Amino acid sequence: xxxxxxxxxxxxxxxxxxxxxxxxxxxxxxxxxxxxxxxxxxxxxxxxxxxxxxxxxxxxxxxxxxxxxxxxxxxxxxxxxxxxxxxxxxxxxxxxxxxxxxxxxxxxxxxxxxxxxxxxxxxxxxxxxxxxxxxxxxxxxxxxxxxxxxxxxxxxxxxxxxxxxxxxxxxxxxxxxxxxxxxxxxxxxxxxxxxxxxxxxxxxxxxxxxxxxxxxxxxxxxxxxxxxxxxxxxxxxxxxxxxxxxxxxxxxxxxxxxxxxxxxx
Amino acid sequence: xxxxxxxxxxxxxxxxxxxxxxxxxxxxxxxxxxxxxxxxxxxxxxxxxxxxxxxxxxxxxxxxxxxxxxxxxxxxxxxxxxxxxxxxxxxxxxxxxxxxxxxxxxxxxxxxxxxxxxxxxxxxxxxxxxxxxxxxxxxxxxxxxxxxxxxxxxxxxxxxxxxxxxxxxxxxxxxxxxxxxxxxxxxxxxxxxxxxxxxxxxxxxxxxxxxxxxxxxxxxxxxxxxxxxxxxxxxxxxxxxxxxxxxxxxxxxxxxxxxxxxxxxxxxxx
Numbered sequence: 001x002x003x004x005x006x007x008x009x010x011x012x013x014x015x016x017x018x019x020x021x022x023x024x025x026x027x028x029x030x031x032x033x034x035x036x037x038x039x040x041x042x043x044x045x046x047x048x049x050x051x052x053x054x055x056x057x058x059x060x061x062x063x064x065x066x067x068x069x070x071x072x073x074x075x076x077x078x079x080x081x082x083x084x085x086x087x088x089x090x091x092x093x094x095x096x097x098x099x100x101x102x103x104x105x106x107x108x109x110x111x112x113x114x115x116x117x118x119x120x121x122x123x124x125x126x127x128x129x130x131x132x133x134x135x136x137x138x139x140x141x142x143x144x145x146x147x148x149x150x151x152x153x154x155x156x157x158x159x160x161x162x163x164x165x166x167x168x169x170x171x172x173x174x175x176x177x178x179x180x181x182x183x184x185x186x187x188x189x190x191x192x193x194x195x196x197x198x199x200x201x202x203x204x205x206x207x208x209x210x211x212x213x214x215x216x217x218x219x220x221x222x223x224x225x226x227x228x229x230x231x232x233x234x235x236x237x238x239x240x241x242x243x244x245x246x247x248x249x250x251x252x253x254x255x256x257x258x259x260x261x262x263x264x265x
Numbered sequence: 266x267x268x269x270x271x272x273x274x275x276x277x278x279x280x281x282x283x284x285x286x287x288x289x290x291x292x293x294x295x296x297x298x299x300x301x302x303x304x305x306x307x308x309x310x311x312x313x314x315x316x317x318x319x320x321x322x323x324x325x326x327x328x329x330x331x332x333x334x335x336x337x338x339x340x341x342x343x344x345x346x347x348x349x350x351x352x353x354x355x356x357x358x359x360x361x362x363x364x365x366x367x368x369x370x371x372x373x374x375x376x377x378x379x380x381x382x383x384x385x386x387x388x389x390x391x392x393x394x395x396x397x398x399x400x401x402x403x404x405x406x407x408x409x410x411x412x413x414x415x416x417x418x419x420x421x422x423x424x425x426x427x428x429x430x431x432x433x434x435x436x437x438x439x440x441x442x443x444x445x446x447x448x449x450x451x452x453x454x455x456x457x458x459x460x461x462x463x464x465x466x467x468x469x470x471x472x473x474x475x476x477x478x479x480x481x482x483x484x485x486x487x488x489x490x491x492x493x494x495x496x497x498x499x500x501x502x503x504x505x506x507x508x509x510x511x512x513x514x515x516x517x518x519x520x521x522x523x524x525x526x527x528x529x530x531x532x533x534x535x
Binding site: 026028029030031032033035036037039040043046047050051054056057058059179182183185186189190192193195196200201202205 | 292293296297299300303304306307310311314315318319322323400443444445446447449450452453454456457462463467468
């Protein structure tokens with residue numbers, strides 16, 4: 001088991017090293033990309049602090065509390081992009097037949113497809129972002145306790161499981177239809193709705209964001225727990241849905257592989 | 266009887282083909298429009314909940330802010346929608362060669378594609394706008410006929426500026442395939458200078474003044490300010506001057522970069 005994990009880690013490390021080398025070839029593009037990301041983060045924080053300045057609240061949450069929802073969104077979104085960037089190029093792998101080679105190798109095809117292209121830009125962004133996040137949270141007027149922080153960290157793991165399940169679901173659709181690009185960008189737009197507490201949306205949309213594409217479980221619930229606010233969904237149910245989503249997505253992936261008949265050839 | 270001059274009919278045909286081509290992949294189109302709808306929905310929801318216990322914020326009334334979000338979503342469908350996002354790749358890969366060999370003005374060719382793409386996006390954004398209107402029931406501010414007239418001209422100028430900026434970015438393909446970095450930065454800046462989430466004038470005055478000397482606010486923001494009647498006559502005059510200056514500057518730069526690129530362009534073995 002341990003040597004198997006080592007093998008997977010070595011494969012991932014090699015892929016990450018290759019992606020890093022590729023990123024260093026296009027230094028200027030990557031630098032501008034990073035600058036764009038930093039600018040987006042700053043401007044969103046500026047907006048939230050302007051709300052604070054005017055003492056405006058959103059759906060019953062103070063602007064300081066809303067900052068925490070936004071920062072939680074950032075952590076989850078950036079982490080998913082670091083590890084699961086392979087999903088964004090999966091349709092190309094299907095169309096060119098490269099995915100067929102993944103199936104022949106003695107390593108999980110899902111692992112290769114999911115983690116195929118780690119994003120160095122986002123990894124670097126996360127390294128820069130975390131100290132900024134701590135500094136921002138430090139000066140917020142929010143009620144955070146040690147148990148709420150621990151609960152938050154546990155629920156972030158649950159969020160990561162849901163993110164994984166959603167990415168596997170996108171890959172599954174890719175295997176069945178060769179179409180990934182639109183779906184993954186749709187997911188990115190949906191997760192962006194989680195920058196703010198999803199409880200603010202119209203009831204049917206709120207339901208979708210909690211139970212269909214569970215952005216609310218990924219972002220809103222952990223942030224509510226951190227803020228010592230009663231969570232909108234029972235924590236047991238949220239965890240159950242997190243674990244359940246991974247199991248269902250894995251089942252769907254294996255089923256889709258059985259339907260696969262090599263799109264390229 | 267065909268009343269269109271022969272020289273224009275081929276561009277009209279291109280326009281029709283581009284319009285039809287955009288409707289071939291219906292699921293892609295549907296998802297693309299749904300994505301646009303989501304960002305508008307988020308902005309409308311945020312401002313609606315902010316205004317539930319406020320009558321005004323950042324010098325905007327509820328009607329003004331909701332009108333801003335509605336307008337920006339429709340205006341961006343016109344100004345920012347583009348079919349030329351792959352231009353740099355097409356140049357770098359040599360795919361542009363066949364267009365260069367045809368008896369046509371390439372800028373007219375691009376314009377025909379752009380007009381079709383923009384009209385398609387505006388058409389769908391109006392339908393989405395109607396759906397959102399039914400959902401939020403906002404009070405939209407309507408300007409005078411005279412303001413409408415100026416607004417349309419400013420929107421066209423904004424569209425032309427964005428077209429030239431797209432050509433400039435696309436021209437990078439003559440020298441490098443790496444255009445996504447500068448384009449990403451461009452869209453990030455655009456996101457808060459002409460963004461759906463909030464208008465530029467809620468930012469600190471110093472930031473506004475710096476941004477107003479760049480082309481970004483002229484790609485949606487000033488047009489909407491005009492529509493909402495939030496510009497003084499002096500600001501309107503500056504709006505006209507800035508829009509015209511940026512149209513000329515971006516046109517000259519696009520011409521220069523394109524000419525320089527095509528002069529050194531080689532596509533062996535295609």
